[in-house]
Amino acid sequence: MATTKELARIANKLRIDLVKMIGAAGSGHPGGSLSAIDIITTLFFHEMNHRPKEPKWPERDRFVLSKGHACPALYAALAHAGYFDKSILKTLRKLESPLQGHPDPGKLPYLEAATGSLGQGLSVAQGIALAAKVDKKSWRCFCIIGDGETQEGQIWEAAMSAPKFKLDNLIVFTDYNHGQIDGSPEDVMPIEPIADKWRAFNWHVQSIDGHSFESIMEAINNTKRVKDKPHMIIANTEKGHGVSFMKGVNWHGKAPNKEQTEKAIKELEEMGRNLDG
Amino acid sequence: MGKATRVAFGEALARIGEKNKNIVVFDADLSVSTMSKYFAEKFPERFFEMGIAEANMIGTGAGIALQGKTAFICSFGTFLTGRFDQIKVSLNYGRANVKIVGTHSGIAIGDDGYSQMGLEDLALMRVLPKMTVLQPADAIETECIVDFLANKHEGPAYLRLTRQNTEDLFNASYHYNFGKGVILREGKDVAVFASGGVVANALHAAEALIKDGISATVVNIHTIKPIDVEIITRLSKETQKIVTVEDHQIVGGLGSAVAETLSDNAPAKLLRIGIRDQYGESGTPDELYEKHGLSTPGIARQIREFVSH
Incomplete structure (x- = not known):
């Protein structure tokens, strides 16, 4: 459990880390990592039951990053939570690193699923949630999908099946950051009306500000009162949130150079000092 | 003529499922053809009908297997292996203990024609790193292999089965030896x-x-x-x-x-x-x-x- 202020401080540190990581790697996806980090922070440092020192604790809540390209955000969160040493973060995307360009649970066993080919992680998350139902366990599975990712047909196969199995222990966020490689979803392939689509598939749907810790916490709390339905939280976010010049689709899959990395870290550190003040 | 290997599979899985409670089975609207229906009838709480959505079935099977279950996912071989990327990433890269059961292999399915025939499935599965690929010749060998997959084998595997009946080549004394001709x-x-x-x-x-x-x-x-x-x-x-x-x-x-x-x-x-x-x-x-x-x-x-x- 954490206060929103504490979460803001942690998210700020994670932002600094993931920008450093991507900068050092020379490639990666800062925009979608920065848009998802506040949700990931709330999950790992407030909501989820998990034990970093006992990573395979059977009663833990699970997390699947279906939009696998945002894994720098997840790696930073796992390191801060104590799953592995923070010094490993700088090996992102390097030869022999457990921090692959997209998540590989074979190399980093704290990951629940291999993702990176979009559209697939939600089905895996559903299978994980189903395991809890079969064994009559109370743990939950959280999942984050991208807005562009919802263009994948498999998302809608899972959208159809999760309500059939009454997976109220499956809590999914759409990181609605309005950016994908070729532009905005509005131009590339419109997904609207997205909330209505999930409602039509019989999900419990909420739309929130994905950078408000209070809203994220409240939305997750609301899921506890709705039984027999999977939960979709449409989190309205901003690509590159937290770094003034990393907004928009240009920063989907581009690493900052040395100068830009330093500039971004300076901004974020300034923001961190304001949080502390 | 003996049984089709898909029938031997369905019967064996339903029998093995009595002792091995860890087995969960999925099908994509073909349980009456893949013969996973025998398991479904006996253990409805461990059988999941996924509808005509194989990609989602592959991911769901991977997810539940990653929590310790032994998952069998069943459909025609061509429909399963056609969802190659889901098998490659969610299932195989995920190191999920999923047994992919592809029936209706080969031109021997007959009248239904090419789109229903698994004719490239071995090629697709064989190329995946670490994937086990098995194809029994008759009913007895199928029973042995299903037992092996359910109780001894760990990790992803593809099991290729026939629609048509197969001649009995082995009897009850047959000893199955994985990896050996x-x-x-x-x-x-x-x-x-x-x-x-x-x-x-x-x-x-x-x-x-x-x-x-x-x-x-x-x-x-x-x-x-x-x-x-x-x-x-x-x-x-x-x-x-x-x-x-x-x-x-x-x-x-x-x-x-x-x-x-x-x-x-x-x-x-x-x-x-x-x-x-x-x-x-x-x-x-x-x-x-x-x-x-x-x-x-x-x-x-x-x-x-x-x-x-």
Whole structure:
């Protein structure tokens, strides 16, 4: 459990880390990592039951990053939570690193699923949630999908099946950051009306500000009162949130150079000092 | 004629499911064809009907398996392996303990035509790192393999099964040995490696060749991956003439696995009998086997020509 202020401080540190990581790697996806980090922070440092020192604790809540390209955000969160040493973060995307360009649970066993080919992680998350139902366990599975990712047909196969199995222990966020490689979803392939689509598939749907810790916490709390339905939280976010010049689709899959990395870290550190003040 | 290997699979899974409570089974609206229905009828709480959505079934099976279950996901082989990327990433890269059960393999499904036939499935599964690929020749061997997959094997596997009935080659005393070819008869002129529903045809072809003065070894290859390097190398050195027989494209399946093994270890002349860069088509199974050289006389004719050159 954490206060929103504490979460803001942690998210700020994670932002600094993931920008450093991507900068050092020379490639990666800062925009979608920065848009998802506040949700990931709330999950790992407030909501989820998990034990970093006992990573395979059977009663833990699970997390699947279906939009696998945002894994720098997840790696930073796992390191801060104590799953592995923070010094490993700088090996992102390097030869022999457990921090692959997209998540590989074979190399980093704290990951629940291999993702990176979009559209697939939600089905895996559903299978994980189903395991809890079969064994009559109370743990939950959280999942984050991208807005562009919802263009994948498999998302809608899972959208159809999760309500059939009454997976109220499956809590999914759409990181609605309005950016994908070729532009905005509005131009590339419109997904609207997205909330209505999930409602039509019989999900419990909420739309929130994905950078408000209070809203994220409240939305997750609301899921506890709705039984027999999977939960979709449409989190309205901003690509590159937290770094003034990393907004928009240009920063989907581009690493900052040395100068830009330093500039971004300076901004974020300034923001961190304001949080502390 | 004995049972189809899909029937032997369905019966075995329902029987094994009594003791092994860890098994969960998924199907994509074909449980009456893949015979996962036997399990579904007995253990409805461990059977999940996923509808006509194979990609989602593959991911869901991977997810539940990653929590410690042994998942069997069932459909026609071509529909499952056609969702290659889901198998590649969610299932295989995820190191999920999922057994992919693809039925209706080969042109032997007959009338339904090419889109329903698994003719490239072995090629697709064999190329994936660490993937186990199995294809039993009859009902008894199928039972053994299902038991092996359910109780002993860990990790991703593809099991390729027939729609059509298969001749019984083995009896209850058969001892299944993962990764090891099974010598069905021994000869000195040529070694024939066969897999799946056509093993019986290959065996009968070898028997028919005796009157032509050709003595053939016939080996049943139930494990396509990892392939039995030892037996292929040894028989290549002994006979210098190797034949493969499979109801699959001659590219990518058993023929390729044997060709690669020969090239690496003991080059020999090789004849690959199977589908020769063709689409499948409608017809009766017998007509199709006649046309594509997989009938007993067809196999015998091709081996005769191969050996005499």
